[in-house]
Amino acid sequence: MALDKLTILVEADAGKLQFNRRDKSHLIEAMFNPKSLGITRSVQWESAKAAKRDSPELQYTTANPATLTLDLFFDTYDRPQADKPSVYVHMKKLVDLTLVKGDKHRPPVCQLFWGAQEMIFQGVLQNLDQNYTMFLENGVPVRATAKCTFMQWRANASDLKKQNLMSADVAKSWTVRRGQTLASIAAEEYLDPANWRDIAAANGIDDPLALAPGTTLLLPALPVGRLSPGSRRNREEP
Template sequence: MALDKLTIVVEADAGKLQFNQRDDAHYIAAMFNPKSLGVNRSVQWESAKAAKRDSPELQYTTASPATLTIDLFFDTYDRADANKPSVYVHTKKLADLTLVRGDKHRPPVCQLFWGKQGMIFQGVLQQIDQSYTMFLENGVPVRATAKCTFLQWRANATDMKKQNLMSADVAKLWTVRRGQTLASIAADEYLDPANWRDIASANGIDDPLALGPGTTLLLPALPAGRPASGGHRKKEAP
């Protein structure tokens, strides 16, 4: 039974996000499987500002994309063939993952697969550290290691489907439409137009009347202990 090798499938150069494991031009197979995988993820929490509290409630603010680190080993010397090709043909494929390609105006997204686990990570190559450790007499490198760090990548539409963004305790972005005011936006988002002041404060707005269509606003999460009322609506701000 053949040993399952870790593989990196690179997205197609054009069109929507798509992958084809049968396309050799967008497929990288590890010569030797890594000995370990490192996965790191962090989230940010802030203490709610409250008086007379020894341990204020923590409020979730945001998260950083997960990272995956792997060390890959390449060797073109240890082979029966007298011809020892440069190991650069393998390491270059990895280095190319940091280059802008196709019409996407960014480096490609990658999917990592390994055995029965299937896809273990989807992301972009954030950093690569290559070390060439063995050379032929003519200077051709035949052995190398590559330490790779992949940063998790997920399309905005896909990420939003996984979240419940209707809740008032989640910060959001809002694009102003013609005729909208801070109060009407607060009424739609928080069910209380009086919360327009929270929006103004979060966006540094001194004049609520100077709100033009197309403006992008940050709608902050309501302070802890002050949920959206959903009840009667107070008089709107100008």
């Protein structure tokens, strides 16, 4: 049984994000499987400003995309044939992952697979470090390594579906209905009408009474320390 090789599936040259595993022209197969895969993920927390607290509550702010690092090895010298092609034929496929092509105005998104597993990572090639280590007498490179760092990529629509945007510590938009005021909106969203000033400041509103129906407002996220005990966020927490 042949050893399964790690493969990099490159998105198709189409307007929408599409992948086709049967399209060999968009498939990069590792010549030798990497010895290891490194995945890094980090999130950012901000300490709530509170007086006389040794350990104030932390508020989640955002997350950084995960990164996957791996080393790929390519060798076109160790083969029985007399001709030794340039290893750059393989390296160029990786270089192309860093170039803007077609109508997308960005480098392509990739999916990584290994064996019978489901997709292990989807992202874009953030960093490529090429190192050519063996050459023929005429200068043709025949051995090289590529240190690759992929950054996680997910479409905005897909990411929003995974989030709960109903809590009061997440910024969102609000369409004004007839009869609503900034105070009534603040009371419904934050359970505290006094927070109308935050909405006014976020939207540059000088006259809180001049609020036309159909207007779209930005409802800013409130720090943890200012959330009402009965706010949507706190009501949803166990």
